[in-house]
Amino acid sequence: MTSNPWTADALVERYDQVRSHTERLAAPLSPEDQTVQSMPDVSPTKWHRAHVTWFFETFVLAENESGFAPFQDKYWFLFNSYYEAVGPRYNRAERGVVSRPGAHDVGVYRGNVDTRMRDLVATLDQGALEKLTSTIELGFHHEQQHQELLLMDIKHVLSLNPLQPVYAGAPEPASEPDQLGWVDIAGGLVEIGHRGAGFSFDNELPEHQVYLEPYRLADRLITNGEWLAFMADGGYRRPEFWLSDGWAKVKTEGWDAPFYWLNLDGVWLEHTLNGTWPVNPGLPVSHISHYEADAYAAWAGKRLPTEAEWEHGVRQAGPGEDPDSVGNLADTESYHPRAAGPATGKLRQAYGDCWEWTSSAYLPYPGFHPAAGAIGEYNGKFMSNQMVLRGGCALTPPGHTRASYRNFFPSAARWALSGLRLADGGAPTKEVAA
Amino acid sequence: MTSNPWTADALVERYDQVRSHTERLAAPLSPEDQTVQSMPDVSPTKWHRAHVTWFFETFVLAENESGFAPFQDKYWFLFNSYYEAVGPRYNRAERGVVSRPGAHDVGVYRGNVDTRMRDLVATLDQGALEKLTSTIELGFHHEQQHQELLLMDIKHVLSLNPLQPVYAGAPEPASEPDQLGWVDIAGGLVEIGHRGAGFSFDNELPEHQVYLEPYRLADRLITNGEWLAFMADGGYRRPEFWLSDGWAKVKTEGWDAPFYWLNLDGVWLEHTLNGTWPVNPGLPVSHISHYEADAYAAWAGKRLPTEAEWEHGVRQAGPGEDPDSVGNLADTESYHPRAAGPATGKLRQAYGDCWEWTSSAYLPYPGFHPAAGAIGEYNGKFMSNQMVLRGGCALTPPGHTRASYRNFFPSAARWALSGLRLADGGAPTKEVAA
Amino acid sequence: MTSNPWTADALVERYDQVRSHTERLAAPLSPEDQTVQSMPDVSPTKWHRAHVTWFFETFVLAENESGFAPFQDKYWFLFNSYYEAVGPRYNRAERGVVSRPGAHDVGVYRGNVDTRMRDLVATLDQGALEKLTSTIELGFHHEQQHQELLLMDIKHVLSLNPLQPVYAGAPEPASEPDQLGWVDIAGGLVEIGHRGAGFSFDNELPEHQVYLEPYRLADRLITNGEWLAFMADGGYRRPEFWLSDGWAKVKTEGWDAPFYWLNLDGVWLEHTLNGTWPVNPGLPVSHISHYEADAYAAWAGKRLPTEAEWEHGVRQAGPGEDPDSVGNLADTESYHPRAAGPATGKLRQAYGDCWEWTSSAYLPYPGFHPAAGAIGEYNGKFMSNQMVLRGGCALTPPGHTRASYRNFFPSAARWALSGLRLADGGAPTKEVAA
Amino acid sequence: MTSNPWTADALVERYDQVRSHTERLAAPLSPEDQTVQSMPDVSPTKWHRAHVTWFFETFVLAENESGFAPFQDKYWFLFNSYYEAVGPRYNRAERGVVSRPGAHDVGVYRGNVDTRMRDLVATLDQGALEKLTSTIELGFHHEQQHQELLLMDIKHVLSLNPLQPVYAGAPEPASEPDQLGWVDIAGGLVEIGHRGAGFSFDNELPEHQVYLEPYRLADRLITNGEWLAFMADGGYRRPEFWLSDGWAKVKTEGWDAPFYWLNLDGVWLEHTLNGTWPVNPGLPVSHISHYEADAYAAWAGKRLPTEAEWEHGVRQAGPGEDPDSVGNLADTESYHPRAAGPATGKLRQAYGDCWEWTSSAYLPYPGFHPAAGAIGEYNGKFMSNQMVLRGGCALTPPGHTRASYRNFFPSAARWALSGLRLADGGAPTKEVAA
DSSP: OOOOOOOHHHHHHHHHHHHHHHHHHHTTSOTTGGGOOOSTTOOOHHHHHHHHHHHHIIIIIHHHSTTOOOSOHHHHHHTOOSOGGGOOOOOGGGGGGOOOSOHHHHHHHHHHHHHHHHHHHHHOOHHHHHHHHHHHHHHHHHHHHHHHHHHHHHHHHHHTOTTOOOOSOOOOOOOOOOOOOEEEEOOEEEEESOOSSSOOOGGGOSOEEEEEOOEEEESSOOBHHHHHHHHHTTTTTOGGGSOHHHHHHHHHHTOOSOTTEEEETTEEEEEETTEEEEOOTTSBOOSOOHHHHHHHHHHTTOBOOOHHHHHHHHHHHSSTTOGGGTOOHHHHOOOSOOOOOSOOSSOOSSSSSOEEEEEEEOOOOTTOOOOSSGGGGSSGGGOSSOEEEESOOTTSOTTOOOTTOOEEEOTTOOSSOEEOOOEESSSOOOOOOO | OOOOOOOHHHHHHHHHHHHHHHHHHHTTSOTTGGGOOOSTTOOOHHHHHHHHHHHHIIIIIHHHSTTOOOSOHHHHHHTOOSOGGGOOOOOGGGGGGOOOSOHHHHHHHHHHHHHHHHHHHHHOOHHHHHHHHHHHHHHHHHHHHHHHHHHHHHHHHHHTOTTOOOOSOOOOOOOOOOOOOEEEEOOEEEEESOOSSSOOOGGGOSOEEEEEOOEEEESSOOBHHHHHHHHHTTTTTOGGGSOHHHHHHHHHHTOOSOTTEEEETTEEEEEETTEEEEOOTTSBOOSOOHHHHHHHHHHTTOBOOOHHHHHHHHHHHSSTTOGGGTOOHHHHOOOSOOOOOSOOSSOOSSSSSOEEEEEEEOOOOTTOOOOSSGGGGSSGGGOSSOEEEESOOTTSOTTOOOTTOOEEEOTTOOSSOEEOOOEESSSOOOOOOO | OOOOOOOHHHHHHHHHHHHHHHHHHHTTSOTTGGGOOOSTTOOOHHHHHHHHHHHHIIIIIHHHSTTOOOSOHHHHHHTOOSOGGGOOOOOGGGGGGOOOSOHHHHHHHHHHHHHHHHHHHHHOOHHHHHHHHHHHHHHHHHHHHHHHHHHHHHHHHHHTOTTOOOOSOOOOOOOOOOOOOEEEEOOEEEEESOOSSSOOOGGGOSOEEEEEOOEEEESSOOBHHHHHHHHHTTTTTOGGGSOHHHHHHHHHHTOOSOTTEEEETTEEEEEETTEEEEOOTTSBOOSOOHHHHHHHHHHTTOBOOOHHHHHHHHHHHSSTTOGGGTOOHHHHOOOSOOOOOSOOSSOOSSSSSOEEEEEEEOOOOTTOOOOSSGGGGTTGGGOSSOEEEESOOTTSOTTOOOTTOOEEEOTTOOSSOEEOOOEESSSOOOOOOO | OOOOOOOHHHHHHHHHHHHHHHHHHHTTSOTTGGGOOOSTTOOOHHHHHHHHHHHHIIIIIHHHSTTOOOSOHHHHHHTOOSOGGGOOOOOGGGGGGOOOSOHHHHHHHHHHHHHHHHHHHHHOOHHHHHHHHHHHHHHHHHHHHHHHHHHHHHHHHHHTOTTOOOOSOOOOOOOOOOOOOEEEEOOEEEEESOOSSSOOOGGGOSOEEEEEOOEEEESSOOBHHHHHHHHHTTTTTOGGGSOHHHHHHHHHHTOOSOTTEEEETTEEEEEETTEEEEOOTTSBOOSOOHHHHHHHHHHTTOBOOOHHHHHHHHHHHSSTTOGGGTOOHHHHOOOSOOOOOSOOSSOOSSSSSOEEEEEEEOOOOTTOOOOSSGGGGTTGGGOSSOEEEESOOTTSOTTOOOTTOOEEEOTTOOSSOEEOOOEESSSOOOOOOO
16 A cells, blocks of 8 residues: 655645545435444445544554543444454444434544544654555545445435435436447556555555456446346346356346346336436446346356456556546536446446446455555455456545456445446357357 | 223323323434334334324224325335235334434324324214224224333343443332242132223133132242342253243353343343343343243242233232222333332232233133224234233333233243243142252 | 053063054165155154164163163264253254164164063063053153154155155045034033043143033034135135234245145145145145144134134044044055045044144143153143144054144144144134125 | 267276276265265265266267167256256255165166167267267266265265264374475466366366466475464464454354364364374365465465466476376275375375365456357356365376366365465465564
8 A cells, every 4th residue: 555645734635525525425314314224234324434433543543642542432342344453343234223323423423533633643743644644545545435335335225215215416317328339458468456656455466467368348338228138138037148156146036137126017217326217228237246247248248357457458448547537426426327428449437437347356466465453454354255346436436446446346246336348359258059 | 992981082182192102202212213123023213103103094094084195105005014904014124224204204294193183083073983982092002002112122222232321210229029928819710801891902802711720829020139049040051941942042042141131240230221230139030031931930849820810810819900009100210120019918010010921822712803904903813922921011101001911922032021920839830850 | 641550461562563563654665765854843764763762762771671781872862852851962953964873773773672671571570560661651652653753754755856756555536525514512611631541641631620612613624625715715815814923924935735735737736645646625634734724714704623622522522532433544554634424413533634723822731740850851841832733643553642632733834744623603713804 | 178089999998987986986885875965065975876877868868869768757857966958957955855766776777877878889980979079078077076076975974973984994094294395486477277188177278378476385285283283373263364254254153173173072083084083193184164274374474376376386396287197096095185205396295185275266267168058057157256276185086187177166165175285475475463
């Protein structure tokens, strides 16, 4: 995790930006909304708000504030997510039974930590500041991850409510998918991983060489309209397209459409943060598992890209390292993926629409070393039974993602804002007999 | 379900009393507290508040209000507890994921139905009033049952919170158990079941004859102090005291004390609605399952009474039909069972401390007929795999219980405010070999 | 458990009869058949054969044989079913993973214990014989219970085999149900429980008084043909007939017919020990749960009898105490219930066709005392969450049942050979609104 | 799947060899042993024997035998393991309830198919022979995989039997681990995957280039003695060594030693196919999950090799492509891994002791194409949530494995004969803070 040089003022300004964005996302949610945990993977909104605060209190204040005392002893236990080295922690699946502290109490906790953080940074000399910056900057990116999760989670909570509540915004106008184009990439022995002076997580390091055969990538994401064609052709009924584990899920879970789709009298509707609306054919398909993405690719006679193919391709033929050049959430506040727009001969929708499933398992890069101490638990210990997703999505906060960013979820996860982009050539293609 | 003659004014006055009591019980609870469902058996406070309102809207207003329209269509579905005849209903185990309507929205719903109920009663002629009274009166008793459940449920919710919140009140001063006395009852062919003009549920009918051998009942409930002696003698480690199903629970659930007890550095504490305090030896033991009550009786060389023995005994040698003569919740607001007080030669603690497990399965009385229509689902369909409890408890609202009242829970249930009274002679005694 | 006076010769002769019958029942089963445990409730045939042998070794030989040593130390642990007082025991649900001892090894074990039992009885003086007789006689009845279970269990094992194996015999010719008649019984204060000098289990004691309103019983069991009418009228789709727990089972288990029925292209077939055949309308319906029996009675506007009504009724208006007068399994070897035969004005099919569900929970009789020591675990500790069945069935060995016999299963159990007889008048009738 | 040129005679001779070896492995097992399924992952011995026969009947005879008719229609359904394209199949987890066909019936089935296979091969002309050979050869390797599984599975079955049965053989004499050495490998752009004319599975293809940093491999497997040191240092109690999913397993499953170890009064014993014996410090540790292997490597400050590192390393510095040069099962019949023997400067124990966990997820090679039709389901559809193991083990039949062989199991699997070899340098190393 490398770090930019920061002044104290710039650090506080960024701190305030990030922290305020969290509160702005929580603002439309009632105390009751903020309390619910709708499944074990989901955390209550007020837990997210408290946990990201606990991160600063634990990893910055506890070791640097003079005369440090925790805001509340029990919060230490309640708002630890998974750091074994910090001590015992509250059972994740039961976050939804903790009604207190309430939403307002969490606001008080946030304000207290904010004041202490500002005070701490103001009193640091340059040397101390430099030492602390990388942890504080990690706290920014950690909080941004939880901003995205907060939205994914509340989307799930509201989806189960028969009153069909709207979080914010209005739906996109109906549109039709345009032609899918392909972009050729040469491959060879290429560099993969984070480079340069900016921030990255430890799992993006070290930069290293990978050999790639020539390949090509679709120039946009697969759309709802194309997904409907897959469904109409028996996509969810024909085992020949599916990984064995995926087919087992289809049968045991009764999957017959993406996660938030529901069929009302023959019409497919989709639950979104903007409300429940007819499926829009021109928008990217979203909330699909890795199994579904893989089955679609098999049906299409194509495959998913590896994560190295994705990263190299986006650098060579897409928006490059810097997602801010293509814009995302900040522009629209739709909280939903958008249509691809006209073809450009480059890779479209790489950062701000859907996280893209790859065919790569989430494993350490050659030479990977987690950081020492509790912070070292951040990424490495999750490198098991998960697949990598690349890009970013409509819920990703501005400034949070990049070409080397490695997101990850289990193959069956569907509540994340995930979609797919096809690949072809070079690497694995599944071929299904007629 | 028989019914007193009521005037319209008296009916409205009682309606206001019952409805206000519910809101008073919910008042100390935050919107977040009211949202949580801590296990499938528990319902959120705001669900209780809405469901009892739905009962009046469905069974009184829908059939009698001119130009009836539901307050909110979806509430019809959300707040039906188990009435199959009313239509589909929301899955019980997922009441805790419904953040909306919120606590305040439920208050608005309650106010709307209250106004319409008052308007309806004001416009009824005497004949219509007489026809409706029994349903409205059932609504009172239904709401009172939920007042008790609301308190049992929030006790469970708060027990899981590491902050150890207090609902209300202060604990009783520490006291020691006095001597346990016995009261002899003659038995013979006796009358069991509800009699007279007052209200009862259908499961208390018809009054009928049962033959009882002579027997005796303990003159008070078993105390925490006596329970500690049972524990010290291996009560939770010796299978010879236990029903087979009960022993299986001891092993799989790790039972080693009553439900809300926790051992902190060798001291037994008890979670109560007044906070968490050292176990008080003179108070009745509470929150025990039928299995534990039965095992205690076996250990003591005694047995539990049958429900007929309890009912006949309380009429002959206790406070009789009318629990108000002995006082309960209304007097103390302790929300907790109290010490027995000095011996009187009669049966003490019969109504206002703990529901008392009997050895009787919850089954229909000879000649039992459920009411016609959806209301007939009130009691009869639950007559399976449950045991009868008699009396009342510190959470039972004033005017709600009586000698013939049949409460019921599964043998393993522990979150209800349940205790035990021993019986001897006449009916079954378990004898354990040394 | 009272006991007849036995000579040593008579005891050995009876011992040989009972023991041989077990081996005869196992004879058609291969070593593989005898190994399978098809669900936790089912035990492998060779386990049954060994367990009943262990009973004699543990409760007779261990305490009376001079120089006793167990045949095999580990068998002590493997073949204990549930006696806590005897020591640790092998997990019931995993009996099917124990391939050794094999079927032949179990035969060797049986022969060894048989020899030692005969030797022991031959050497006892009259006083010692009298003391031991009741335990040996309990062993006979225990083994007979397992003979019945062995058949119920292997029926389940074979039912899951796609090859549809036949255990024995040939099916009954197709027949139509005759008219259902009713027999009136006066009731009053009647005697219930075992009487006289013959053997009984402890749960049939003590004889005691029960008050019964006048009632009537159907003169035969409900038939498959009548059950088909219930199904055709939506019996498995209409919640108004069902106990709440029963309806939950209908939904979660997908019940739509009795346990061993399967629908092949619109025709209902039934798996039996004689093979798989079209459902025979004139035979008693069998392998139904208590929930289904109760729902049928509700649909028919009738009810199930209490166990006291059944016992008193069979003594007054049926075959009396002695089932051998009406014949059962020994006559036919069909291992299946038979048609009722012509009406006689008395109660038919009381002992040798299907165990009859009653509306009574399995609870101790007034004054019940289990025996001291491990044998006391035989019945009493199971008096929880089970319903009483009365009569006997086509799998019950000759000489095993009687009017006071109390069989018991959980309400949802379906693999026992259970059926139903309707009652009316006096006691509870469920009334379903149109 | 490429294939050697075979004559008809050579094909029949090899067929007889492979088929006989299966029967020889089953010979010490009783019909009861062959019936048991001790957990869902385990298949009964007689199922293995039948399933490998079904493979030849389905994929060779059905399409080539003139006038083909299946030996038994229902076997088609019973003995299909997972081929969706062949039709419905029997539920895997319930293989243990199918007592028929019995062990002898399966022998008859095997004989029948053997005769027909020989007849078929005898009648083929050269062109037809060439076309069929690759499927028949696949059948050989398929049967060999099941020979290995048969032994792993029966090891599990017998491990649960309190009589502690021995399958065969005698234990190795106790030995101490020698020094662990390291072998340096240069890396670079290397070729991975099957090459040459011999047989391989489709998942070993295509041969392709991978870039490797320089690295080194341990010259032998980790021993039981070394594992005891890991345990003594808190290996199973310190979360810092573990992947998050692995630590969850440690807690929920109570892992505290390898799968077949049991602690009797402070002494560690190990269940083996030779009986239950004290753990032998000089033998390779076995029956560990990927999680345990990974945790050990973290504790040792090393890592697991990637599958490419393993394959390239074994070719460069070990026994090469051909495992027969180092010997395995055929030599010893110990059915257990052996001590490493003296150091040689090369990689020892690569093929005949324990399957070696790698750090690579089981995913398709670049350009992988499954075969068309049902045979295409052989490997590709399992490329999800599994880790690759390399080498071979003491249960692997002679001639079955090779340098490019990719075995795979889920990270938590422990009943396979799996061990670990450490790697260092180049690729990922986990570093645990003190």
